[in-house]
Amino acid sequence: xxxxxxxxxxxxxxxxxxxxxxxxxxxxxxxxxxxxxxxxxxxxxxxxxxxxxxxxxxxxxxxxxxxxxxxxxxxxxxxxxxxxxxxxxxxxxxxxxxxxxxxxxxxxxxxxxxxxxxxxxxxxxxxxxxxxxxxxxxxxxxxxxxxxxxxxxxxxxxxxxxxxxxxxxxxxxxxxxxxxxxxxxxxxxxxxxxxxxxxxxxxxxxxxxxxxxxxxxxxxxxxxxxxxxxxxxxxxxxxxxxxxxxxxxxxxxxxxxxxxxxxxxxxxxxxxxxxxxxxxxxxxxxxxxxxxxxxxxxxxxxxxxxxxxxxxxxxxxxxxxxxxxxxxxxxxxxxxxxxxxxxxxxxxxxxxxxxxxxxxxxxxxxxx
Numbered sequence: 538x539x540x541x542x543x544x545x546x547x548x549x550x551x552x553x554x555x556x557x558x559x560x561x562x563x564x565x566x567x568x569x570x571x572x573x574x575x576x577x578x579x580x581x582x583x584x585x586x587x588x589x590x591x592x593x594x595x596x597x598x599x600x601x602x603x604x605x606x607x608x609x610x611x612x613x614x615x616x617x618x619x620x621x622x623x624x625x626x627x628x629x630x631x632x633x634x635x636x637x638x639x640x641x642x643x644x645x646x647x648x649x650x651x652x653x654x655x656x657x658x659x660x661x662x663x664x665x666x667x668x669x670x671x672x673x674x675x676x677x678x679x680x681x682x683x684x685x686x687x688x689x690x691x692x693x694x695x696x697x698x699x700x701x702x703x704x705x706x707x708x709x710x711x712x713x714x715x716x717x718x719x720x721x722x723x724x725x726x727x728x729x730x731x732x733x734x735x736x737x738x739x740x741x742x743x744x745x746x747x748x749x750x751x752x753x754x755x756x757x758x759x760x761x762x763x764x765x766x767x768x769x770x771x772x773x774x775x776x777x778x779x780x781x782x783x784x785x786x787x788x789x790x791x792x793x794x795x796x797x798x799x800x801x802x803x804x805x806x807x808x809x810x811x812x813x814x815x816x817x818x819x820x821x822x823x824x825x826x827x828x829x830x831x832x833x834x835x836x837x838x839x840x841x842x843x844x845x846x847x848x849x850x851x852x853x854x855x856x857x858x859x860x861x862x863x864x865x866x867x868x869x870x871x872x873x874x875x876x877x878x879x880x881x882x883x884x885x886x887x888x889x890x891x892x893x894x895x896x897x898x899x900x901x902x903x904x905x
Contacts (some may be wrong), residue, residue, distance in 0.1 A: 543569075543627040544654060545757065548638045548700050549662040550671065550683055550693055551712070558662035558708045559631050563589055565755045566627050570620050573631035574613050576685040582608050582633070584616060588626075604686060606640070608633060614644045621654060635684045635696055638703050639769060646762070658757040659765065661704035661746075663697070664712030665735025666725040671697060672738075672820045673842040694841030698821050701743040702769040705758035708749050709736060727751045741792045741865050742821055744777030772825045772837035772850060774863045792820065795871045799860035801882040802829035806898040808881045815864065815877060816845045824862030825850075829883055830895040831902075838862055847899065 545562065549555035552575060559571055567589045575583040577597065586594035600607050617630055632641060638659050649656060671693040678684035678691050701707070711732070714725050724731035727750065739748060745768065747758035768775050776794050805828050816822055822840040826847070835850040835858070864874060 545629045546659045547631045552634045557710045569627040571629045574633045659704045660706045661700045662708045666731040668735040675843045707746045738792045793869045794865045795869045803881040805830045809898045818866045818868045821865045827858045
């Protein structure tokens with residue numbers, strides 16, 4: 538028999554924000570089973586299971602390898618499936634901070650299919666007042682104290698852009714700073730300047746998201762596997778409808794997203810020189826590049842805060858080769874950016890040359 542129950546996955550960068558979001562969800566689903574895991578130093582994981590506010594389990598489990606995959610495969614997955622099998626109750630899963638939802642679902646979704654269950658929503662819990670700073674943090678998650686895995690070299694920005702793209706719902710909550718320093722941090726509280734600024738940035742980074750403010754009713758969006766994976770595929774440009782986007786000439790300080798395209802291949806040396814100007818001040822840049830020295834290769838451009846990277850996605854296949862990028866910043870000048878990209882396109886004479894004539898200025902061959 539298949540019961541009509543709700544299954545919600547909550548992902549977050551910070552444990553206290555995740556826990557606040559779980560409390561908010563439990564307030565509207567008081568009989569729900571709540572499963573949460575936390576990675577601890579010393580290759581241990583803390584598992585907690587509760588029904589509403591009543592604790593049912595609390596265990597620390599040593600892991601042979603203190604990696605994120607082991608945590609998911611060896612304890613998160615077995616615990617969630619055990620809870621799902623025990624009783625026909627709603628289940629809320631709070632992932633370990635900094636663990637990506639798509640990695641968990643790689644293991645969990647086949648088990649759900651076997652049980653005739655479906656995931657209802659993937660929620661990203663975050664403090665919008667901290668979002669801009671987190672995107673620009675150049676420390677690794679380990680260095681920032683946001684991961685217990687020493688060789689976790691991702692940044693907060695890398696984690697956040699992936700989760701923003703994958704999630705269907707964003708739960709915005711006040712962070713610790715707003716409560717510990719209440720009198721000195723009015724901007725970090727709901728309705729404050731920093732909170733509002735982060736909220737506007739979030740809508741630029743995730744135009745698809747159902748965004749829930751602290752005082753809103755908890756009406757979550759519905760998870761769709763195909764859409765979530767398409768949005769989070771490297772190189773995907775998701776900017777919403779043109780009429781919903783903020784104009785790039787909006788008031789100073791407002792985040793905007795500029796979308797640029799080029800129908801001709803890009804000269805590798807000129808592109809290398811232009812990348813700094815394109816990326817400067819960008820909170821997030823993403824898209825695909827068609828580069829003359831490797832015209833058959835689909836190159837993906839990515840960037841979060843201070844870091845920019847290129848990666849190969851194989852050949853273009855059935856896709857039409859082209860450059861298509863989106864730049865999100867609070868200092869965008871669309872005409873200048875468009876002109877800069879245009880200067881990288883091959884001239885009529887260069888188009889007639891063989892790709893072998895162009896130096897591999899970006900060292901794309903090293904990317905395979």
